[in-house]
Amino acid sequence: MAGLTLNHVTKRFEDVVAVDDVSMDIDDGEFLVLVGPSGCGKSTTLRMIAGLETLTEGDIDLGERSIAHAKPADRDIAMVFQSYALYPHMTVRGNMRFGLEESTDLSDEEIDARVEETAAKLDIEELLDRRPGELSGGQQQRVALGRAIVRDPAVFLMDEPLSNLDAKLRSQMRTELQRLQEELAVTTVYVTHDQTEAMTMGDRIAVLNDGELMQVGTPLECYHAPANEFVAGFIGEPSMNFFAVEREGDTLTGDGFEYPLSNDVATDLGETRRLTLGVRPEDVSFVPSADGPHDLPAVTGVVEPMGNENNVHLTFPDGSEEFVATVDGMEHVERDQHVVARVPEAAIHLFDRETGRTLR
């Protein structure tokens, strides 16, 4: 077993920079989730680690050894694809045996034992003699995982492995995958565009945007201390609310509201005047009356009941800006109500509007 190190990894496809100078360490046994919007370079990064794509620049180490130019089969890495990529004409047993027969010199009996043991771990022993066409999507997914696990590799790479499953099965498999990964303690890089999957599964998350690494951190670090406006907006559901504001001394002025800052906060901002003010929907609450400078009159729009919570869409009374407050599901809120939204200063995030960098 070993950790993975990406050193200045870059991939260019003619004039497209798919992955741009990405460096990070993935610890031995760690579950790292690579997350970002469509086209940000997640799959290309994973394919370079697997050896399915060459690097334009940079290096990748597995433990002490550079694998950047090793053949895929010599990397001690197993990949699980979104499409499962099972051989349709082979049984489940055949699919699981196949990789082992190719890559090891185990005896037939040893291979059989490994396949049985892995099938038991995944609860698919009854399926061993069926073909992929005779399995449900969830079962095929387990077989695809089994085929990776049976090889006992140093690293698992997973490219959106749960995206073809329905919501309920997906959340079940999320938990199961985490349990398995913990049990096997194999270094895992997991690609998804789904921030919920990233938040719930990763020991750490690496957020990519436009081929660039925005932040690597624990889910809570990325949530509470996002490195920039992109991460702040990408992590968290519903997304953080953003307001373009101008700063004049200690006061922020936005479209339809003013927001005074305490001295301490204003000092952190240096000379920057063009800012983005961010606040998470769950940090906005309703209060009976405007008693302080951070209580903002607003009008309710669409109310989305989520059961335990309501997502309430709001505008300022002049109709400007739209933002969302997540409030208790028992709180009775109707459309077109005049309310007062409290945006506590301790909860706000401030970003440089030019660079997106977090200032506070």
Ligand code: ATP
């Ligand atoms: P998705 O979530 O949609 O799969 P992704 O984050 O995995 O996206 P990549 O598939 O890594 O993104 O693609 C990154 C960028 O590189 C995109 O702009 C894509 O169009 C481009 N790209 C990927 N593969 C190739 C290729 N073989 N030739 C040219 N451009 C490519």
